[in-house]
Amino acid sequence: MAARTTTRLAIGYALAVAFIAAAPLFLDAYWLDVLNSVGLYVLLALSLNLILGDAGLFNMGHAAFYAVGAYTTAILSTRFQIPILWTLPASAVVAALFATLVARPVVHLRGDYLLVVTIGLGEIVRIALVNDVFGLTGGANGIFGIARPTVFGLKIRRPHEFLYLIWAFVAVTVLLFHRLEQSRFGRALNYLREDPVAAEGSGVNTARYRLLAFALGAAWAGMTGTLYAAKMTIISPESFGFWESVVLFLMVILGGSGSIPGVILGATLVVVLPEVFRGFASARMLVFGLVMMVMMVVRPQGLLAFRILRFKESDVRRAGASQ
Amino acid sequence: MSALLEVRGVTKSFGGLTAVSDVSFDVEAGSVVGLIGPNGAGKTTTFNLITGNYRADRGTIRFEDRAIDRMRTHKIVQAGIARTFQNVRLFQQLSAVENVLAGRHCRTKSGALGALLRPPWQVREEREAAARAVEELAFVGLSGHAMELAKNLAYGDQRRLEIARALAADPRLVILDEPAGGMNEQETEELIGLIGRIRKRGITILLIEHDMSLVMRACEHIVVLEYGEKIAEGPPASIQANPRVIEAYLGTEEV
Numbered sequence: 001m002a003a004r005t006t007t008r009l010a011i012g013y014a015l016a017v018a019f020i021a022a023a024p025l026f027l028d029a030y031w032l033d034v035l036n037s038v039g040l041y042v043l044l045a046l047s048l049n050l051i052l053g054d055a056g057l058f059n060m061g062h063a064a065f066y067a068v069g070a071y072t073t074a075i076l077s078t079r080f081q082i083p084i085l086w087t088l089p090a091s092a093v094v095a096a097l098f099a100t101l102v103a104r105p106v107v108h109l110r111g112d113y114l115l116v117v118t119i120g121l122g123e124i125v126r127i128a129l130v131n132d133v134f135g136l137t138g139g140a141n142g143i144f145g146i147a148r149p150t151v152f153g154l155k156i157r158r159p160h161e162f163l164y165l166i167w168a169f170v171a172v173t174v175l176l177f178h179r180l181e182q183s184r185f186g187r188a189l190n191y192l193r194e195d196p197v198a199a200e201g202s203g204v205n206t207a208r209y210r211l212l213a214f215a216l217g218a219a220w221a222g223m224t225g226t227l228y229a230a231k232m233t234i235i236s237p238e239s240f241g242f243w244e245s246v247v248l249f250l251m252v253i254l255g256g257s258g259s260i261p262g263v264i265l266g267a268t269l270v271v272v273l274p275e276v277f278r279g280f281a282s283a284r285m286l287v288f289g290l291v292m293m294v295m296m297v298v299r300p301q302g303l304l305a306f307r308i309l310r311f312k313e314s315d316v317r318r319a320g321a322s323q
Numbered sequence: 324m325s326a327l328l329e330v331r332g333v334t335k336s337f338g339g340l341t342a343v344s345d346v347s348f349d350v351e352a353g354s355v356v357g358l359i360g361p362n363g364a365g366k367t368t369t370f371n372l373i374t375g376n377y378r379a380d381r382g383t384i385r386f387e388d389r390a391i392d393r394m395r396t397h398k399i400v401q402a403g404i405a406r407t408f409q410n411v412r413l414f415q416q417l418s419a420v421e422n423v424l425a426g427r428h429c430r431t432k433s434g435a436l437g438a439l440l441r442p443p444w445q446v447r448e449e450r451e452a453a454a455r456a457v458e459e460l461a462f463v464g465l466s467g468h469a470m471e472l473a474k475n476l477a478y479g480d481q482r483r484l485e486i487a488r489a490l491a492a493d494p495r496l497v498i499l500d501e502p503a504g505g506m507n508e509q510e511t512e513e514l515i516g517l518i519g520r521i522r523k524r525g526i527t528i529l530l531i532e533h534d535m536s537l538v539m540r541a542c543e544h545i546v547v548l549e550y551g552e553k554i555a556e557g558p559p560a561s562i563q564a565n566p567r568v569i570e571a572y573l574g575t576e577e578v
Contacts, residue, residue: 176439179438179439179441180435180438180439182438183433183437183438183445183449184424184428184431184433184434184437184438184448184449184452185433185434185435185437185438186438187417187421187424187425187428188428190414190416190417190421191414191417191425191428194413194414194415194416194417195412195413195414195415197376197408197412198408198412198413198414198425199414199425200395200396200397201374201376201396201400201406201408201412202400202405202425202426202428202429202488202489202492203397203400203401203405203425203426203428203429203430203492204397204425204428204429205395205397206397212435216435
């Protein structure tokens with residue numbers, strides 16, 4: 001059973017890679033750009049999934065970390081002419097530090113309480129950006145003139161070039177996050193989600209893992225911010241509002257909280273479906289809302305809730321044999 | 324030579340209610356000690372004070388000659404005290420083996436970076452942790468259930484899985500909160516056997532239990548609480564004959 005799940009997943013990923021690699025052959029620039037959006041949202045949703053899906057911490061201010069990363073890149077690029085991709089680690093570190101700092105006093109809060117606090121956090125960051133904190137963020141207009149990234153001397157500017165850059169980052173992320181969930185670290189996050197009292201009582205430093213979940217999720221959201229800034233060349237506070245956090249939350253819950261393939265699917269559908277139904281004009285959000293409601297009633301565990309057993313039967317057998 | 328666990332003058336109040344009042348007792352290394360008393364006597368509160376879930380208002384708790392009454396719960400587990408819960412607290416959506424691996428957490432080291440890069444020592448650590456988890460499952464008699472989700476296990480099996488999780492943490496002292504709760508006679512019988520085997524491993528046991536036949540058979544030392552105070556202490560025979568204990572359990576006869 002577990003082996004079959006793994007095989008199916010590998011096939012799914014292989015098909016996705018083939019589709020993305022060949023996409024420039026049959027998709028126009030508009031749809032390639034939609035795919036780029038999908039890639040960015042997949043990254044954001046996966047990073048939120050670490051916090052919300054794996055550790056069970058209700059974070060509805062994830063766009064704040066995304067914003068911190070995007071602005072870090074924008075400021076470093078426009079003021080110090082630092083090449084875009086070199087700002088990736090900076091965005092990760094700044095976003096992680098920011099998350100650790102703001103999460104520390106509130107992270108012990110449970111469920112709905114944490115949700116409310118993180119909504120506040122997201123709004124504070126957005127308003128701070130609008131008000132041009134430290135004279136660095138350019139106020140409501142944002143920052144423009146962000147440089148294009150360069151990979152091995154090749155300047156990335158057209159949609160299909162971004163497609164490969166963004167989706168290469170997605171591929172690495174998916175690989176790393178699968179490794180993460182099948183590890184002591186990933187299990188600790190799951191223990192935290194399932195029962196924090198039992199986790200602490202079993203010897204897991206729950207306070208530390210809560211912060212680590214936030215820090216790591218924020219780091220990835222920050223790096224996604226870098227890619228976003230590079231793609232847009234202009235960023236402004238309105239891209240990082242409350243709605244953005246809500247949509248990310250939705251992608252995780254809709255796709256299958258805690259399931260990497262589920263979250264990828266969730267992000268894809270939430271971005272692509274409104275595009276497909278563009279013909280319905282204003283009715284499309286109505287349809288979308290209805291689909292969500294039906295989904296949650298019919299399939300509350302998410303679309304692809306199947307989880308790869310973190311610990312496979314073969315691991316157990318090997319462990320049994322080595323005694 | 325001091326005892327493995329020393330509880331001295333421990334008091335805990337919640338608002339106006341004093342749940343535990345000036346309680347002292349020792350748990351000698353290698354023994355099985357029972358903590359009994361009527362409902363609301365403060366037994367579970369005492370457990371929660373030892374395991375760091377609550378902080379004592381007064382008094383000290385020492386384990387292996389180290390003060391643990393100001394330590395956080397996971398640190399106390401690391402120091403060598405593992406526990407089970409009165410209302411089974413397993414990680415419901417995770418498999419039995421993953422539940423037991425939680426106990427291994429404090430004895431292993433690899434972090435996020437280790438998980439991402441997978442150096443050989445991390446792979447080895449995972450493999451050893453898994454082997455140990457499988458071993459503990461076998462020890463409590465759950466060999467065939469490694470891959471089952473905790474929530475799908477029978478109630479008695481869930482209780483035993485909790486014990487396996489506690490044992491995986493290499494404790495010197497295991498605290499069992501009503502281990503026979505909800506078990507039938509046969510399961511209780513098996514539990515007594517399991518307690519004996521845990522003890523043979525050199526692990527000391529402190530348990531709360533309402534099943535008096537289990538307490539009298541499994542424990543060699545019994546501490547009796549009533550209304551948060553210790554009213555008696557001693558070997559099973561003396562406890563059974565103690566008039567204050569009988570009074571606490573049966574009530575006084577009105578004359």
